[in-house]
Amino acid sequence: MLGSIIVKITFATSLFAMFAYFLHYRKQSEKILQLARMSYQISVVGIILSFSLLSYLIMTHQFQFHYVWNYSSTDLPTALLFSSSYAGQEGSFMLWAFFTGIVGIFLMNYAAKRNYETELMLVYSAIFTFLIGMLIAKNPFAYIWDVFPSELLRTGIVPPDVTNYIWLDKAKQLWAQYPVGGRGLNPLLQNYWMVIHPPILFIGFTSMSIPFSYAIAGMLKKDYVHWIRIATPWTVFGALALGTGIMLGGYWAYETLGWGGYWAWDPVENSSLVPWLVCVASLHTMLSQRKSGAFIKTNFILSILCFLLVLYSTFLTRSGVLGETSVHSFVEPGMWVYWLLLGMIGIFATIGFTVFFVRWKEMPVVPVEHSFVSREFALFLGAAALVFSSLFIAIGTSSPIITNILKNKISAVDTAYYVTTILPLGIAIALLAGIGQLLWWKNSKLQPFLQSLKIPIILSIIFTIVTYFIGATHFTMLIFIFSSSFALFANIAVGIKIFKGNPKMAGGAIAHIGLALMFLGFVGSAKYDDKETVSLEKGKTFESLGYTMKYIGYRSIERGRYAFDVEVEKEQQKFIVTPVMFEGQEEGNIIRNPDIINLLTKDFYLSPLSYDVVNPNEKEITLHTNEVLSLNDISIKYNGYDFISIKEGNSVNIKLDIIDKNKIRKLTPTMLNQKGNVTYQPAMDSVTGIQFTIKGMKPNKEDESKSTVTLSMIAPTNIQPVETLVVEASIKPFINVVWLGTFGVIVGFCITIVRRVQEAKKRS
Amino acid sequence: MNIKIIISIIIIVGALIFGATSFMETNIEYTNFSHAEKVQKKVQVKGEWVKEKESKFEAQQNQFIFYMKDENNHEMKIILDGAKPNNFEIATSLVAKGRFKDGTFYANEVLTKCPSKYEGDSSAVKKML
Numbered sequence: 034m035l036g037s038i039i040v041k042i043t044f045a046t047s048l049f050a051m052f053a054y055f056l057h058y059r060k061q062s063e064k065i066l067q068l069a070r071m072s073y074q075i076s077v078v079g080i081i082l083s084f085s086l087l088s089y090l091i092m093t094h095q096f097q098f099h100y101v102w103n104y105s106s107t108d109l110p111t112a113l114l115f116s117s118s119y120a121g122q123e124g125s126f127m128l129w130a131f132f133t134g135i136v137g138i139f140l141m142n143y144a145a146k147r148n149y150e151t152e153l154m155l156v157y158s159a160i161f162t163f164l165i166g167m168l169i170a171k172n173p174f175a176y177i178w179d180v181f182p183s184e185l186l187r188t189g190i191v192p193p194d195v196t197n198y199i200w201l202d203k204a205k206q207l208w209a210q211y212p213v214g215g216r217g218l219n220p221l222l223q224n225y226w227m228v229i230h231p232p233i234l235f236i237g238f239t240s241m242s243i244p245f246s247y248a249i250a251g252m253l254k255k256d257y258v259h260w261i262r263i264a265t266p267w268t269v270f271g272a273l274a275l276g277t278g279i280m281l282g283g284y285w286a287y288e289t290l291g292w293g294g295y296w297a298w299d300p301v302e303n304s305s306l307v308p309w310l311v312c313v314a315s316l317h318t319m320l321s322q323r324k325s326g327a328f329i330k331t332n333f334i335l336s337i338l339c340f341l342l343v344l345y346s347t348f349l350t351r352s353g354v355l356g357e358t359s360v361h362s363f364v365e366p367g368m369w370v371y372w373l374l375l376g377m378i379g380i381f382a383t384i385g386f387t388v389f390f391v392r393w394k395e396m397p398v399v400p401v402e403h404s405f406v407s408r409e410f411a412l413f414l415g416a417a418a419l420v421f422s423s424l425f426i427a428i429g430t431s432s433p434i435i436t437n438i439l440k441n442k443i444s445a446v447d448t449a450y451y452v453t454t455i456l457p458l459g460i461a462i463a464l465l466a467g468i469g470q471l472l473w474w475k476n477s478k479l480q481p482f483l484q485s486l487k488i489p490i491i492l493s494i495i496f497t498i499v500t501y502f503i504g505a506t507h508f509t510m511l512i513f514i515f516s517s518s519f520a521l522f523a524n525i526a527v528g529i530k531i532f533k534g535n536p537k538m539a540g541g542a543i544a545h546i547g548l549a550l551m552f553l554g555f556v557g558s559a560k561y562d563d564k565e566t567v568s569l570e571k572g573k574t575f576e577s578l579g580y581t582m583k584y585i586g587y588r589s590i591e592r593g594r595y596a597f598d599v600e601v602e603k604e605q606q607k608f609i610v611t612p613v614m615f616e617g618q619e620e621g622n623i624i625r626n627p628d629i630i631n632l633l634t635k636d637f638y639l640s641p642l643s644y645d646v647v648n649p650n651e652k653e654i655t656l657h658t659n660e661v662l663s664l665n666d667i668s669i670k671y672n673g674y675d676f677i678s679i680k681e682g683n684s685v686n687i688k689l690d691i692i693d694k695n696k697i698r699k700l701t702p703t704m705l706n707q708k709g710n711v712t713y714q715p716a717m718d719s720v721t722g723i724q725f726t727i728k729g730m731k732p733n734k735e736d737e738s739k740s741t742v743t744l745s746m747i748a749p750t751n752i753q754p755v756e757t758l759v760v761e762a763s764i765k766p767f768i769n770v771v772w773l774g775t776f777g778v779i780v781g782f783c784i785t786i787v788r789r790v791q792e793a794k795k796r797s
Numbered sequence: 798m799n800i801k802i803i804i805s806i807i808i809i810v811g812a813l814i815f816g817a818t819s820f821m822e823t824n825i826e827y828t829n830f831s832h833a834e835k836v837q838k839k840v841q842v843k844g845e846w847v848k849e850k851e852s853k854f855e856a857q858q859n860q861f862i863f864y865m866k867d868e869n870n871h872e873m874k875i876i877l878d879g880a881k882p883n884n885f886e887i888a889t890s891l892v893a894k895g896r897f898k899d900g901t902f903y904a905n906e907v908l909t910k911c912p913s914k915y916e917g918d919s920s921a922v923k924k925m926l
Contacts, residue, residue, distance in 0.1 A: 102922070181922050197926070212925035221883075410801075417808070425816050432824060442827050444841065447894075450823035454816055566859030622884050642880035643854055759856040761880070 036086050036098075036174030043079030044165040046072045047134075047158055054155040058253070066151070073137065073158055080134040080165065084127055087173055088118045097199060097211040099177040100124060106217035108592065116227045117218050119235075122351065122370065123173035128232065130164040132239040137161060140243065140267075144250075147263050147793075152250035156384075160242045160340075163377050170369045178209035185209050220617040220624045226285040230278065234305065237275025238343050241308055243267040244315065245340035248333045249385060252392045257329050261319050264336070266789040268316055271339070273782035275309045280775040291627040291640050293763065294559060295771070298448040300355050303430040304346030310423035312339045314416040321412045324474050326399040328413070330389075333396075335420070337385035341378060342427070348374040355433050355445075406479055411469035418461045425454040456509060463516035463552055466545045467523035489522035496522075500556075510556055517556075521549035540785030547777020550770050557767030558636075564763035566642065569599065571756040579603060580637060584758045587644070597641060597758050601630065612641035612760065636765040641758065648747060648754040653728060655743045661692070667721060668692040671742055674730070682707035687727060687742055691718050702727050702744065722749035825894060829867040833897040841894045842867050842902070846885070854881055865891060865902075877904045884909045 053069030056062070087100070092114055096102045104124065105117035119128040137157055144150040178185040178201075188206050191198055201207045218227070244264055251260030282302060283295035296302060315335035318328040349355060352371040404410070428435070429450050433443045471485045496518040497511055505514060528542035567577045569584035576582075585598040594615035601608045613626040623643075630637040656662055656671035672688035684705050691698040702716040702725045715726040724747045733739040826832075826840045833840045844867040846852070852863035861877040875893055885891075888909035895904035 096925075102925070177922065184922055185926075210926055212922055214925045216921060216925075405801075417805075421812050421816075425819075428816065428820060432820065436824065444825055444827040446820060447823040447825050447839065450819055453819045453823065457815075566856065568856040617884075622887055623881075624883065642859075643856070757856070759854070759880070761859070 034174075036083060036090075037172055039079055039083050039086065040165065040168050040172065040174065043076045043083060044162065044169055046079060047076035047162045047165055050076060051155060051158040051162055054151055054158060058151050058155055069154070070141065073141065073154065073161075076158075076161070076165075077134040077138055080127075080131050083168070083173075084118070084131045087124065087127060088115060090174075091115070091117050094215070096213065096215055097177055097209075098173075099175045099180045100173045102177050102212050102215045104216070104218060106215040109218060109223075112225065112228045113218060113223055116222070116231070119231050120218055120222060120227070121173075123168065123171050125231065125235070126164060126167040126171075127173055129235045129238055130161065130168060132232075132236050133161050133164055133242065136236075136239050136243070140246075144263070149247070149250055149254070149260075149263060152253040153246050155253075156246040156249045157242065159384075160246070160381070163380075167370075167373055170373055176209075177211055185211065220615070220622075221290065224289050224626075226281070226289060230281045230285055233274060233281060234278030237271065237278045237305070237309075238347075240267065240271035240274050241312065241339045241343040243271060244312070244336035245381070245385065248336035249388055252333065252388045255392070255395065257333075257392075257396050258322075258326070261322055261332060262793055265316075265319055265323075266786055266793055268312060268319065268336070268339075269782055269786045269789055272309065272312045272316060273779065273786065275305060275312065276782065277779055279305050279309060280779075284772070288629065289626050291625050293564075293627075293638070293640065293761075294562075296559075298429075298451045300430050301350050303426050303451075304349050307346060307423050307427045307430070308339050308342035310419050310426070311335055311342055314419035314423070315339060317412045317416040317419070321409050321416075325409050326397075327409065329396050329399065330393075331416075333389055335416075337382075337389065341382055341385065342423075344374065344378045344381065345427075348378060349430060406472065406482060408469055408472040408474050411465050411472055415462060415465040415469055418458050418465065422455055422458045422462070425458070426451065429454070456513065459552060460513050460516045463513070463520040463549060466548060467516075467520040470524055470527045470542060470545060485526070486523075489519055489526060492522045493518035504561060505556060507560070510560055514553065514556055517549050517552035520545060521553070524549065537784065537788050537791075540781045540783075540788060542781075543784060544778050544781025547774045547779070547781055550774030550777060552774075554767050554769070554771030554774055558765040558771055562763055562765050564761055566759065566761050569758045569760060571758070577762045578637075578764050580762065582760075582762070584756070585609075586756075587758075595644075597644065599639060599758070599760065601637065601639075608637075610637070610639045612639050614641050614644065631769070633769065634767060636768045638763045638765055640761040640763075642761055643759045645757045645759075646754050647757070650748045650750050652746045652748075653743060654746060655741055658738050658740045666693065667718075673737065673740070674732075674742070679705075679707075682710075685727075685730065687730075687744075689716075689725065689744075691721075693720060700725060704730075723747065724749075829869055830871045830873045830897070830902065831869070833902065837897055839894070839896050841892050842873075843890060843892050844868065845890055846888070847872055852881075861907075865893060874901045875904050875907070876901055877907050879905075882907045882909050 050069050050073035053065050053072060057065045057069055090098055090101050091105045092111075094101070094105070094107050100121055100123055101117075104121040105114055109117065117124070119125045137154070140157060141150060141154055144153045186201075186207065186209050187198075188208070190206070191208055195210060197213050198208050198210045201209055244267060247260050247264035247267065251257065251264075254260075279302070282305070286297065286302075287295040312335075315332060318331045318335060322328045322332055348371075352374055354371070429446045432446045436442055436444045467489060468486075471489075472482060493515050497515040500514050501511060505511060524542045524545040528539055528546060531539045531542055563578055565577045567575050567582065569575055569582055571584050571586065574581050574583045581602045583600040583602075585600055587595045587597045590596045590613070592615075594613050596611045596613050599610045599612070601610050608630045610628045610630060612628045615624050616622060617624050625641045627638055627640040629639070654662060654669070656669065658671055658673050661668050661670045668691075670690040670692060672690060674688060675686040677684045677686065682705065684703055686701045686703045689700040689702070691700060698718060698720070700716040700718060703714045704727045705712045705714065713727050715724045717724045726745045726747075728743040728745050730743070731741045733741075826836075828836075828840045828842060830842055830844075833842060842865075844865045847864035847866050850864040850872075852861070854861050859879060861879060861881045863875055863877070864872055865875050866872045875895075877893070877895075882888075885907075890910045892908040892910070893902060893904040894906040894908070895902055897903075
């Protein structure tokens with residue numbers, strides 16, 4: 034009750050804040066502005082309370098709430114238990130709204146100092162209100178008996194042995210029973226990345242709404258130029274947060290999910306990349322507008338798109354429209370998410386583009402009159418390449434929807450689509466990342482520019498030739514390596530120059546160095562990786578990919594997981610690699626976690642595939658009733674079975690005759706069924722030492738002679754059972770370069786934020 | 798007209814044509830086994846695992862072999878290039894991506910669709926009372 038009420042109050046106050054800001058926008062009034070601020074602040078307190086309450090309910094295992102029951106359980110460690118609060122659909126919207134609310138407080142203060150508060154907060158509080166609206170449509174605080182009324186609602190007297198119940202209406206004798214345990218967190222999500230990754234990604238989602246709000250606010254204020262300066266630090270922040278989230282997601286997939294790589298072009302991954310690319314493109318055109326005044330309209334459009342694409346991504350991955358085409362079999366949320374998200378996209382697109390077209394004629398036209406040899410032109414081409422990458426990925430990810438509309442058949446593109454379309458754009462982006470940095474604003478003089486190209490080009494040609502001899506023999510890859518290394522050397526050259534002057538300005542060069550390193554790392558780790566499947570018989574040594582491997586044995590680690598120790602050796606260096614396997618909530622659902630040896634130039638990556646124990650002395654036999662089966666020394670006769678009721682279940686006793694040189698010995702292997710728990714009790718023949726265990730039965734009530742039993746026979750010998758661990762070993766060359774590159778991009782963004790914040794301060 | 802605008806238009810149109818052809822080429826058709834047999838190119842087939850028939854992992858070849866029936870109850874032997882997919886046993890339906898060749902469907906990917914954990918599963922709640 035309390036939770037639902039707080040969410041409704043939060044919704045009401047943020048809605049009120051939006052209207053108050055609107056009133057203040059129409060008719061300046063200090064009183065109304067105070068009211069708007071206060072009411073927004075109350076709504077932020079509300080969302081903090083709601084999120085804290087949900088976490089509290091999860092931490093204290095209040096299974097009378099449907100969400101708590103559906104996503105948490107009593108056996109989760111504290112950090113994972115906390116992460117349950119955003120593991121589910123409702124909770125993740127809660128986290129999104131939570132960050133949106135809190136960031137809004139900072140935004141309000143920042144904008145107030147720059148005379149932007151009213152218009153900005155008008156738009157921003159509308160977004161906030163919508164997100165809270167999601168929580169009203171699908172309430173994270175729903176009671177479980179409202180979801181399962183026929184299973185849980187009871188009337189009359191509570192039986193004395195029931196303790197997990199609550200009275201709903203004593204007068205009507207209405208009460209509800211609730212579960213004592215929860216369904217727990219998806220085992221794939223049960224590791225520490227779940228604690229870090231989603232919050233960062235949602236901060237990224239939140240920050241995409243800021244450039245959108247500034248763009249609309251700017252147009253409302255008829256400020257087509259100055260808003261860029263105020264919005265830039267936030268756009269960089271958005272690119273940083275969302276980018277970090279995406280990269281961490283890739284690392285998570287690589288390190289624990291065992292997808293074999295860090296990027297699988299899966300819809301869930303793609304859908305956060307699409308807005309990020311547009312956001313990064315807008316950073317470049319914003320930079321260009323600051324210098325030359327051009328790209329006014331482009332910047333409005335791109336800033337609007339960033340946010341719309343975040344909404345569209347959410348729609349793609351949360352509404353179930355992708356059907357079976359995604360590896361993340363994400364949620365079937367029902368129609369509410371579908372229509373609310375579609376409605377949200379529709380409304381914010383209408384708002385954005387209506388304001389844009391109303392102001393269209395008023396926007397100053399600054400002709401793009403620079404030569405081809407100018408930084409503006411390179412920035413424009415670079416931004417265009419980024420937008421096209423984003424467009425192609427968006428189209429590929431939406432292919433189930435597109436084919437559904439065009440052909441009335443849902444189908445997805447192969448991942449080859451992304452490689453074919455993005456690779457040429459990647460080459461272009463790398464070249465431009467180098468060229469753009471070497472050029473000057475407006476008119477670059479051709480001669481010094483060509484001069485500055487010389488060293489980077491010579492170095493990258495040498496680099497490309499070296500990689501060719503290392504093994505990069507594909508022509509397109511060589512072009513990609515050439516352009517990426519050109520970006521690398523050009524930016525190192527520029528970076529050194531800037532660093533000598535003013536290190537605060539080095540953000541761009543460092544981010545581009547990071548990008549170039551990532552590209553080069555992609556070639557090594559994704560194109561020239563090598564893999565092989567190996568069956569490791571316990572105790573024996575096997576060779577694969579130049580490594581010797583020996584499976585030593587498994588051990589039980591925390592929470593029903595098993596670690597499989599494999600000794601890996603290369604050139605006198607010894608490592609113990611321990612991939613992990615365990616059974617998920619459902620029987621037969623095996624979760625596999627790889628383990629990695631991180632070497633300087635490559636990773637040795639070991640994915641567990643399966644684990645089998647084969648007993649060479651074990652034999653399976655199937656007998657019909659009264660059938661006699663002759664083996665080497667003895668014969669076995671199946672005389673049918675006895676079905677005996679015992680306490681809380683039953684017992685099936687198989688009647689066997691062991692015929693040994695005219696002597697008959699009687700054996701009864703049994704199957705016990707107690708409370709649905711089935712156990713098998715073997716029987717051992719005292720003379721031969723053979724052990725019989727029931728494997729299965731097929732009774733035939735009409736014709737008893739057609740009943741069969743299947744038994745396993747284990748003969749006593751000294752031969753041990755053979756344990757086999759099947760693994761996929763792979764080598765990922767230069768994957769450290771990818772991680773180093775991501776680090777460079779992140780550092781570059783951080784330096785840029787500091788610089789842009791200082792600039793925004795100076796101007797105001 | 799400005800030469801840059803003309804270049805931009807050429808680039809944009811070129812990129813769009815390039816994107817559209819790539820899209821059409823790599824779009825994997827959703828179909829059934831009989832159609833897969835006819836076209837012999839990469840398709841995806843939705844169906845169910847035939848639990849009664851054998852399913853095994855061949856470690857030497859790194860192949861998982863099982864039988865699947867499509868929506869027309871057409872049964873087919875599937876050889877998957879790789880290990881048994883996650884959630885295989887509990888999947889309510891499967892999607893096999895690959896091509897048909899010599900009486901067998903060679904899949905390079907099998908997606909599993911799990912029973913929705915998220916919407917009201919009333920038997921689960923009964924178990925935990």
